[in-house]
Amino acid sequence: MSEALWITFAFSLGLLVKGIGLPPLVGYLAAGFVLSGLSEFTPLVVEDTDVLAHIAHLGVLLLLFTVGLKLKLKSVVSPEVIGGSLLHFGITCAVFAPGLYYIAGVDWKTAILLAIALSFSSTVLAAKVLEAKRELRAFHGRVAIGILIMQDLIALAVMSVAAGRTPSVWALMVFALPLLRPFLHRLLDVSGHDELLVLLGLLLALVIGGLGFEAVGLSSELGALIFGAMLASHPRAQELSKSLWSVKEIFLVGFFLQIGVAGLPDGTALGYALLATLVLPLKGVLFFFVLLLFRLRSRSSFLSSLALTNYSEFGLIVASVALPDWLVPLAIAVSISFIVSAPLNRLAHPIYERLAHRLTPLESSRRHPDEQPISLGNTRFLVMGMGRTGTAAYDQLAQYDPDVMGLDSDPAKAEKHAAAGRNVVFSDAEDVIFWEGLHMPKLEGVILAMSDLEGKLIAARMLRKKGFTGYVVAHTGFVEEAEKIREAGADEAFLTMNETGVALATHLHDQHRPTTETPA
Structure with a gap:
């Protein structure tokens, strides 16, 4: 019964919001809250079942795997990615933690952990909107994804410290994974173009990358991303990504539904969520100026920052470990940030066109690799x-x-x-x-x-x-x-x-x- 309602409401509201020019994922989020309201105010019971949670998790793993397939790791290891992510994280925690301590009236430990949770941006949403616009490999797309990877690594470290446990000693085997690249490339060569290719993607993303990393105390999300990245240089990586596209999209619907189905908030939770929403623009502005410090042009800084102006599902994972009492307001804040961020990213280029004359003077005079040619010379x-x-x-x-x-x-x-x-x-x-x-x-x-x-x-x-x-x-x-x-x-x-x-x-x-x- 629940599955039938999920599909019906997800399709109906997804089609509705698409008709008014918004990404369907906004409709999926709305469908989750509508279903939660039906359970709250009618005899109809719609629960956040283990099935939905499992589907949502599989969707996230497949999305990260396909992101990895389009990712060149050497482009992630750059000053703007490493320095930008760490500087933004440090400034956010230094500003948000005291604010939460004094405004929300929480203790310092809770304030710091909340600031950390709110500092992360959504890998799922950013990858989704960049992929929809085919900008994952554009310069600003790679900068955004690189920063998200750094944030995910920080989140993993925070969760390990908060949970009081460390990864297994077998986790050190991760450093030997590059040795498997020739074997994985060979597997991709012999898998053909049909169902074996899809099964290979599922094996690497969900089994070896997902369960394998969990077995040694590491994040399954990180495992899926790494195994995708190990195949990124293969000529058939794009074919593998396309073969998984439909499966990934269907499972991701479950992720967005799960956020809403988890339950409706009370007044206090809505108040905290509203406060987090009001400071969301500051997050994007900070990203913009941090990236300008690393000599990015205003356009690249703006588009990367807009993709990162949201709150993260990883923040919810951190909260589930360290701040279980704050899960509901954080979930609402994440949901609202998705509703705000998704349509803004869809209009990112027209918005920049309107603001370019104000933002361009803020650029550094020093050259950066994203600088483009100014003359085609003798080109015919x-x-x-x-x-x-x-x-x-x-x-x-x-x-x-x-x-x-x-x-x-x-x-x-x-x-x-x-x-x-x-x-x-x-x-x-x-x-x-x-x-x-x-x-x-x-x-x-x-x-x-x-x-x-x-x-x-x-x-x-x-x-x-x-x-x-x-x-x-x-x-x-x-x-x-x-x-x-x-x-x-x-x-x-x-x-x-x-x-x-x-x-x-x-x-x-x-x-x-x-x-x-x-x-x-």
């Missing part, structure tokens, strides 16, 4: 987005003209292409400041091969706004998206599958040479 043909489609287009153009350039929002990918001999540099098509300072004196044609629609729309609009009159072409998977791209300024937007069919037919025609002889 530009390929924006150097994934599989963009790379194929670049290589084809390069056969006929040497003045070809590729742009990609992933610095690591740009470096990889440059090492392979391609003229590819880092840039983000959704960055208005990039377009404002860009010179393209000899540009004649542009291919928009980015994976996300918003990037193509912004690029097409900005090219025309700058007076570019050359040919702009894009690809997409949907007819309605093709029309939007043309309206934004592209000359043509081709449907990917249609063009694949045309290419296959062309190859067949070129290879087939029918004889003109007639049978005797």
Whole structure:
């Protein structure tokens, strides 16, 4: 009975909020509270069962595993990630703890633990919104995920100290995990493209990474993330991520439902939750200025900070160990922060466009790796987005003209292409400041091969706004998206599958040479 109600309310409210332009996860949160209210005020009983809790946990593990699949660990080990996360954590605790002591009237130990819990940002929500916008590999996305990983490590340490226990000595085996990478890559090679590939992902995320890490006293979430990251460099990592997508999405619905189904708050809990919500903007502002200190541009700092402006489910886990009496108000604060953060992140780029003239002067004058080119030089043909489609287009153009350039929002990918001999540099098509300072004196044609629609729309609009009159072409998977791209300024937007069919037919025609002889 409970499962039927979960599905019904999750779908109904998810569809409703999607219809008004909000992410469906806001509807799932609302569904949980509605179900909790039904249990409170009607004879209908809907409980937070072990089944729902288990589904929610599996969803989190699969999400972190797929995040790991898209994560290059070397990009996480950077000053802005390590220094930024530690500095933000220290300042938050130093400011929030005294405030909670004097305003909430709690003892110092409780105040410090609450400040620690509120300092964390949601890995689930941030990864979800960044993944939805296909920005996990963009510079600001990797900075946000890196900071979240650091926060998760801090949370694990706090929980270990608060619980008075330490990981097993077998946890030291984690340092030998890199030795398993060749074996894991081989497993991925031989798993094929069907159900064995999905089962391999579930095995690594839930069994070896999840249960395996729990068995030695470590976090199952950390295990799932690490095993995903160990496969990130494999050519089929993206295929594995796509194969797990539907399973992960369904299980994550359980995570958001669980937050609401846990119970409705009383007046005191609502008061504390409201107080936490009121100071939430300070968290984002602090992240913004901390990242500026590490020489990030205002745009990268803003987008990373907005993704981190929420409270964390990890804070609830810390509270369950150290502050069980504060679980309800913290859960409400986390829920409200999700409702506020999700739509804001969806509008992150338009919001920055409005604020750019105020935020840009705050940037450091020193250079940083996220700085982008200001001139295309002699480039005649530009390929924006150097994934599989963009790379194929670049290589084809390069056969006929040497003045070809590729742009990609992933610095690591740009470096990889440059090492392979391609003229590819880092840039983000959704960055208005990039377009404002860009010179393209000899540009004649542009291919928009980015994976996300918003990037193509912004690029097409900005090219025309700058007076570019050359040919702009894009690809997409949907007819309605093709029309939007043309309206934004592209000359043509081709449907990917249609063009694949045309290419296959062309190859067949070129290879087939029918004889003109007639049978005797």
